[in-house]
Amino acid sequence: MANAAKYRSYSQFEELLHNFYSLSQTARIYSDTHTLVTDGIEKFSIAINSCMVNESLTFKISNDQLFVDDEKLPYNRTTKNLFDNIISYFDARGLEGVRLLEAVKHASAKEILAFMRLLDSSGQKPEPLIWLINGLTVENIKWVELIRKSEILQGDWESSYKDKAERRERALRDYTYAKASIEEVAQKIKDRKREVGIRKTVRVVQDIVTNLIEDDEVYSAISTLRVFDDYTFTHSVNVAMLSMCIGRRINLSRRNLVNLGICALFHDLGKIEIPYEVLHKKDELDASELRLIEEHSLYSARLLLILKASPDSKARILVPMFEHHLKYDLSGYPRTDWKNPLTLFGKIISTADKYDTLTSSRSYRKSLLSPDRALGYMFDRAGRDFDPTIIKVFINILGVYPVGTLLKIDTGELALVVSSPSREFSKRPFVCTLEKEAHGTYKKKEIVNLDERDTETGNYVREIVETYHPSILGIQPVKYIFSS
Ligand SMILES: [Fe+2]
Ligand SMILES: [Fe+2]
Structure with missing residues (x-):
């Protein structure tokens, strides 16, 4: 054949x-x-x-x-x-x-x-x-x-979920190493401000690429679940993993995936140049503070020059670092007079970056978007803020209801999405229903497939009524989903 x-x-x-x-x-x-x-x-x-x-x-x-x-x-x-x-x-x-x-x-x-x-x-x-x-x-x-x-039957899904325990552990390990390696690089830059080696980071990214080529689902899940609660470096790891998932789906070569991962891991490195009080200010930023924050993509690109990496890799990741807050229509910041479209890495990283920011409880936004609404928000801006193809690929990876979305079901139950069919038009994920306990906490009840129909009427057994960001109920989805 x-x-x-x-x-x-x-x-x-x-x-x-x-x-x-x-x-x-x-x-x-x-x-x-x-x-x-x-x-x-x-x-x-x-x-x-x-x-x-x-x-x-x-x-x-x-x-x-x-x-x-x-x-x-x-x-x-x-x-x-x-x-x-x-x-x-x-x-x-x-x-x-x-x-x-x-x-x-x-x-x-x-x-x-x-x-x-x-x-x-x-x-x-x-x-x-x-x-x-x-x-x-x-x-x-x-x-x-x-x-x-x-057809993914209930039993099949559960056994494949158990089979994946090892992969989840491996992904968690990769996640921790990646986070530790950029923390280390950032610290070295703060201490010495001269040539800093990134061999460890490159090795971690290479390992992630190897594992992600085999199975990217576990990496997109770990990035949307917010396994760790500190925002500083987890954002960079989330953006890197999501970017590499996008890269994999559009068939980037292994070498390009590694470069993309490194670029995304360091995309916000420039933030270490911004005073802590400005970066973490709770109130609205004034014009000069805003300008300072907006400089960070430029700082990231500048700091890249003191990292010890091959000139070839640096050449590939310098511009996308600078571009990560520029939009598809070239608005955004830093303001440029460029007429050239964004680089592919720039378009991928800005998409992953925006999603992670929109769904992060540490973001500057007052109201939190549920993961599906964040995707909807981005989809509505495809062609203006984001590359339409990249957005489609991204929704294909995360599903309409990304893993970790909190749902209200018409049966009155609350449920967390544990696995989302990867096709963008599929709106019926696997969920884990939750039961409220005496102290106001929730415990795992059962895994159900929202695609299930009543055998007599042919109607779906459960319909989604509303979606929320899990943090509004103080729910840490990783506790329910990513643990074995
Ligand atoms: Fe940024
Ligand atoms: Fe960022």
């Missing part, structure tokens, strides 16, 4: 997926004889014929990526809308993908249309997959195999 794939190009696969998706849409709106429909069927058939070099052709989703046969298709600016649409289309039908068998080459236009209509209508049924299998049998369509979404 892999050899055969060599003879086909990504553009052919994209063409096939494009034709598939357009046909699904036009067939929904227009009649069988409309030219858009008849032309659509023809184009789809041609695309299948040119892409199918073996006895079957499979398109499926795995880890939010689209594959045709074994080829992963590149997710980029041009393909993102189409891919997001297809992923959500399959997802709504309980499908991971479809396999078209060779006989499809001889299928009539009528049969192809019947398949597309069945597939489309199944999205409106309470049990889409069962309904679809039934429909295909009735229509006698034998050239399609449905690949069902691997």
Whole structure:
């Protein structure tokens, strides 16, 4: 299969997926004889014929990526809308993908249309997959195999959660080392203000990258959970981990991931140049104090020069450090006359930085946003403050309701999100319900899947009514989620 794939190009696969998706849409709106429909069927058939070099052709989703046969298709600016649409289309039908068998080459236009209509209508049924299998049998369509979404059942989830205990411990260790290493660097700079080695930091980041490539979920969770309560350096570690998760999802090379991690870890290093009273002032800052704070990205870039790192790494991380408070439209600070768009690292770090600031109880903001609202706030500013693609990738990583979001359920229960389906349109996470104890504290009750439906009515058993930042009830989510 892999050899055969060599003879086909990504553009052919994209063409096939494009034709598939357009046909699904036009067939929904227009009649069988409309030219858009008849032309659509023809184009789809041609695309299948040119892409199918073996006895079957499979398109499926795995880890939010689209594959045709074994080829992963590149997710980029041009393909993102189409891919997001297809992923959500399959997802709504309980499908991971479809396999078209060779006989499809001889299928009539009528049969192809019947398949597309069945597939489309199944999205409106309470049990889409069962309904679809039934429909295909009735229509006698034998050239399609449905690949069902691997359903995460309650038991599976719990056992995979236990299996992950080791990874969580490893991530916690990485987190602690990363925090300690930047504390050390900051201290050395304060003491000596001359060349400071960062070998330890580089090693920690390299280890994180190795582990994160294997499983980034545990790293995005640890960063959103605020495992430690001091803000000074945890912010930098959170931003670094979230940035590396974004970098991994957009397929950055290992080397670039390490540079990105180091850059993000040190992005606020310049704050050590700002007097403590200004940095931690509770009241509103006056104009001169604000100006001082706004200088910190410049200080970070300047301090980078005294760190002992390869000139190559320094060159890559200097500008993004300077940029981390500049917005996608180049507003923000420090004010520049640049017309160049932000660097990729700059765009990634500013996204992770903003999210961590918005959800941090130590931020200067008076009202705390729940994690999902923080994401919504950022999504609304995509294209202005943030790169729209990066925001989409970020929501894909964290889910609509990030781990640690406190929820009020229509059953009257309070619950914490413990695992969020990574697809952005999925709004039904796994949660841990909480029970109030006599002293006003909460204890863990049970893990439930919000995707669960009542077998008789087909309605969801639980609906989310409201979301909160867990700190408003004094809840430390890590106690409930990250402990074994
Ligand atoms: Fe900053
Ligand atoms: Fe920051």
